[in-house]
Amino acid sequence: MKELLSGNEAIARGAYEAGVRVAVGYPGTPSTEILENVQRYKDKIYCEWSPNEKVAFETAAGACLTGARSIVTMKHVGLNVAADPLMTLTYVGTEGGFVAIVADDPGMHSSQNEQDTRNYARFAKIPILEPSDSEEARDFLVTGLDISEKFKTPVILRTTTRVSHSRSLVELKERIEHVPQGFKKNPPQYVPIPAWARPMRQRVEKRLLALTEESSNSPLNRIEWGERQLGIIAVGIAYQYAKEIFPEASILKLGWCYPYPDKLIREFAAGVKRLLVVEELDDFVEEHVKALGIPCDGKNIVPNIGELSPLRLMEIRAKIEGTAIPEHKPIKDASLLPPRPPVLCPSCPHRSIFAALGRFDVVVTGDIGCYSLGVSAPLNRMDTILCMGGGISMAHGMKIAGETKRVVGIVGDSTFFHSGITGLLDIGYNKSAPVIIVADNRITAMTGHQDNPGSGKTLMGDSAYQASITDFAKACGIKRIFTIDPHNFNAMVALLKESFETPEPTVIIALSPCVVDDRSALRPALKIDPTICKHCKMCLKVGCPAIESMDNTIKINPLLCGGCKLCQQICKFGAIS
Amino acid sequence: MNDNNSCTSVFLIGVGGQGILLASAILSQAAMLCGCDVKTNEVHGMAQRGGTVIAQVRYGKKVYSPLVTEGSARVLCSFEAAEALRAAHYLAPDGLAVVNQYQIIPVSVSSGMATYPEHVEELLKKQFPRLCYFDATQKAIEIGNPRTANVVLLGALSKGLELEESVWEEAIRKTVKPQFIEINLKAFAAGRATVQ
Ligand SMILES: Cc1ncc(C[n+]2csc(CCOP(=O)(O)OP(=O)(O)O)c2C)c(N)n1
Numbered sequence: 013m014k015e016l017l018s019g020n021e022a023i024a025r026g027a028y029e030a031g032v033r034v035a036v037g038y039p040g041t042p043s044t045e046i047l048e049n050v051q052r053y054k055d056k057i058y059c060e061w062s063p064n065e066k067v068a069f070e071t072a073a074g075a076c077l078t079g080a081r082s083i084v085t086m087k088h089v090g091l092n093v094a095a096d097p098l099m100t101l102t103y104v105g106t107e108g109g110f111v112a113i114v115a116d117d118p119g120m121h122s123s124q125n126e127q128d129t130r131n132y133a134r135f136a137k138i139p140i141l142e143p144s145d146s147e148e149a150r151d152f153l154v155t156g157l158d159i160s161e162k163f164k165t166p167v168i169l170r171t172t173t174r175v176s177h178s179r180s181l182v183e184l185k186e187r188i189e190h191v192p193q194g195f196k197k198n199p200p201q202y203v204p205i206p207a208w209a210r211p212m213r214q215r216v217e218k219r220l221l222a223l224t225e226e227s228s229n230s231p232l233n234r235i236e237w238g239e240r241q242l243g244i245i246a247v248g249i250a251y252q253y254a255k256e257i258f259p260e261a262s263i264l265k266l267g268w269c270y271p272y273p274d275k276l277i278r279e280f281a282a283g284v285k286r287l288l289v290v291e292e293l294d295d296f297v298e299e300h301v302k303a304l305g306i307p308c309d310g311k312n313i314v315p316n317i318g319e320l321s322p323l324r325l326m327e328i329r330a331k332i333e334g335t336a337i338p339e340h341k342p343i344k345d346a347s348l349l350p351p352r353p354p355v356l357c358p359s360c361p362h363r364s365i366f367a368a369l370g371r372f373d374v375v376v377t378g379d380i381g382c383y384s385l386g387v388s389a390p391l392n393r394m395d396t397i398l399c400m401g402g403g404i405s406m407a408h409g410m411k412i413a414g415e416t417k418r419v420v421g422i423v424g425d426s427t428f429f430h431s432g433i434t435g436l437l438d439i440g441y442n443k444s445a446p447v448i449i450v451a452d453n454r455i456t457a458m459t460g461h462q463d464n465p466g467s468g469k470t471l472m473g474d475s476a477y478q479a480s481i482t483d484f485a486k487a488c489g490i491k492r493i494f495t496i497d498p499h500n501f502n503a504m505v506a507l508l509k510e511s512f513e514t515p516e517p518t519v520i521i522a523l524s525p526c527v528v529d530d531r532s533a534l535r536p537a538l539k540i541d542p543t544i545c546k547h548c549k550m551c552l553k554v555g556c557p558a559i560e561s562m563d564n565t566i567k568i569n570p571l572l573c574g575g576c577k578l579c580q581q582i583c584k585f586g587a588i589s
Numbered sequence: 590m591n592d593n594n595s596c597t598s599v600f601l602i603g604v605g606g607q608g609i610l611l612a613s614a615i616l617s618q619a620a621m622l623c624g625c626d627v628k629t630n631e632v633h634g635m636a637q638r639g640g641t642v643i644a645q646v647r648y649g650k651k652v653y654s655p656l657v658t659e660g661s662a663r664v665l666c667s668f669e670a671a672e673a674l675r676a677a678h679y680l681a682p683d684g685l686a687v688v689n690q691y692q693i694i695p696v697s698v699s700s701g702m703a704t705y706p707e708h709v710e711e712l713l714k715k716q717f718p719r720l721c722y723f724d725a726t727q728k729a730i731e732i733g734n735p736r737t738a739n740v741v742l743l744g745a746l747s748k749g750l751e752l753e754e755s756v757w758e759e760a761i762r763k764t765v766k767p768q769f770i771e772i773n774l775k776a777f778a779a780g781r782a783t784v785q
């Protein structure tokens with residue numbers, strides 16, 4: 013039976029079909045839906061959201077050493093967090109198949125950077141597979157698990173946003189069970205103390221040679237001969253665009269680009285007049301082709317920033333052929349459109365936090381989550397973002413550097429559990445005095461509302477202990493700890509004011525559910541009484557999409573308003589009820 | 590440029606929360622029922638928080654790229670009035686534009702940082718020789734549920750495609766939750782009736 017599956021759904025299906033036993037990860041666009049879909053097979057596959065990618069990676073590593081086929085999922089930056097276990101699991105090796113599924117985001121649709129995960133494969137000396145549609149996403153996961161078991165190596169399956177979130181037809185297959193044999197004690201194999209790590213290191217290089225041979229013979233890499241004038245080496249999804257725009261060209265399709273399939277690359281290059289490498293982001297394959305002594309075009313005409321598309325390839329074709337570059341820009345009238353960036357939802361509890369912070373001249377070191385949207389106008393109340401957890405540690409750094417303004421670090425609950433705790437421990441231990449706000453909506457909202465250690469539920473659907481941020485803060489040595497409902501605007505402002513006047517670190521847990529996740533938190537819509545409203549526009553400063561203003565009228569859209577009453581507390585004339 | 594490999598491309602644009610993904614799912618299902626190869630692409634993540642949302646559907650004998658090439662869409666469907674202009678360059682010169690009259694005022698306008706175009710209808714008429722411009726949200730309210738505006742629009746856009754009429758009903762039945770099938774069939778019929 014054929015089904016129309018997204019790349020992420022297909023990977024989940026692949027995990028089921030390949031007999032995977034353990035699937036773990038931490039949410040991150042565009043990887044999140046993999047585990048959400050694995051959950052449908054939870055009677056066969058144990059699945060969990062781990063607190064962060066490092067924990068997830070190590071969990072899957074432990075599972076695979078018992079012989080259980082295991083996968084771990086994350087977005088590209090997640091692998092930075094999990095890089096430490098990656099770099100040594102490559103020495104220790106695997107028993108049950110181990111595939112790390114890492115989703116890159118060329119074009120930065122939902123990310124803070126555009127790193128190319130393929131560099132990690134070379135760094136760790138392990139195979140990386142790159143599907144170009146959903147059927148391949150499923151198949152490559154299955155192949156990846158086989159490679160992992162045959163060569164005792166971790167394998168990376170790299171998707172990109174367009175593979176993860178595009179749908180295409182997949183022929184479903186049955187599950188094949190792989191029964192784990194249990195952990196077998198073998199310290200020289202599993203314990204990289206220097207004496208044993210050195211032979212491991214040798215094995216890594218030997219394995220790499222064997223894998224190089226294998227990747228040239230793998231069906232994941234294939235030549236499609238066409239006209240010999242132009243040969244295109246197309247990696248991952250670039251293959252689909254190349255087929256569309258260069259239907260007559262010869263193509264070397266790379267689905268397994270590292271270790272590089274040298275034999276196949278040489279054979280292909282020898283068979284064509286001109287060679288072009290089309291890959292998204294870095295010149296990962298191109299650089300190697302050149303190192304083999306083969307001249308080729310690549311990043312001289314293929315952009316290395318942002319994602320490719322059929323239009324990008326049409327432009328490349330025009331450059332090769334010396335014809336006019338096709339123009340398909342947005343129409344002129346599109347410049348009349350107002351920008352429509354993402355915004356905090358109506359009644360989002362985060363909005364009140366930023367509205368309250370707007371009353372103070374402080375530095376706000378922010379972090380990543382829905383609350384990052386507090387950076388945009390008209391709220392404008394976040395000054396830095398670096399990476400998950402950075403909101404807390406950077407506040408500490410500013411304070412110890414002697415920043416004279418009060419410094420506020422803000423993180424979400426999922427971010428706090430992910431990597432905020434260690435930063436807070438540093439504040440308690442090395443004694444600085446920022447104000448840390450945990451925007452605690454008891455859910456990982458930005459990535460589509462996944463449960464986390466504070467939610468009281470697991471991905472398997474079981475109830476769980478709700479981790480207490482207060483207890484964590486206490487354990488980190490923080491004495492001033494407050495829990496407050498941020499919708500209570502005046503109390504929020506008062507608490508901030510008092511905290512800014514104390515020379516001690518403060519943790520404020522702004523606790524209120526995300527109204528998209530918990531619809532029961534919504535209240536009846538409010539109205540503006542036009543006879544009382546003085547058009548002072550104060551309510552518009554909170555940037556709520558439910559308050560619409562055009563042509564000097566201000567009204568609340570009843571279809572959007574969630575009744576949080578922030579605007580009511582801000583209106584000085586009592587016009588809103 | 591005409592669409593490559595004789596595939597049909599459809600481009601949907603709107604604002605997060607308008608049910609674009611359901612419309613794209615029904616459309617893909619209809620194409621599958623006609624025996625076509627299908628690929629779609631959807632926006633997830635950050636953009637869903639009230640930002641511009643896009644879905645693309647391509648079907649035909651064999652589809653490679655899930656992304657629609659600019660200037661090649663057979664139909665452009667905009668779930669919000671002015672948003673159609675943002676994606677106008679995706680429509681083929683002879684393509685059909687289906688545009689919902691419903692306006693959603695973004696925060697950038699309410700907070701005075703930007704303006705909403707004044708004469709949207711004129712701009713649309715100037716841009717799209719084949720334009721179907723109507724209030725799908727109002728129609729959906731009349732039918733009994735404003736959330737079915739997406740399927741009203743789908744009914745209208747179905748007129749711009751050559752998929753057999755009968756497959757649409759089956760596609761709706763296969764895609765929407767059982768309790769919403771009847772109202773969505775009504776919504777679809779109402780939308781389809783707006784295009785001659
Ligand atoms: C290392 C890393 N992993 C994952 C992500 C993806 N990501 C962005 S925001 C976010 C979660 C935010 O949740 P929370 O802190 O609870 O804030 P909320 O969105 O609920 O406001 C995640 C997982 C990331 N940016 N970096």
Ligand code: SF4
Nearest residue numbers: 356357360382457526
């Ligand atoms: S999804 Fe939840 S946390 Fe995110 S902006 Fe909306 S209400 Fe706020």
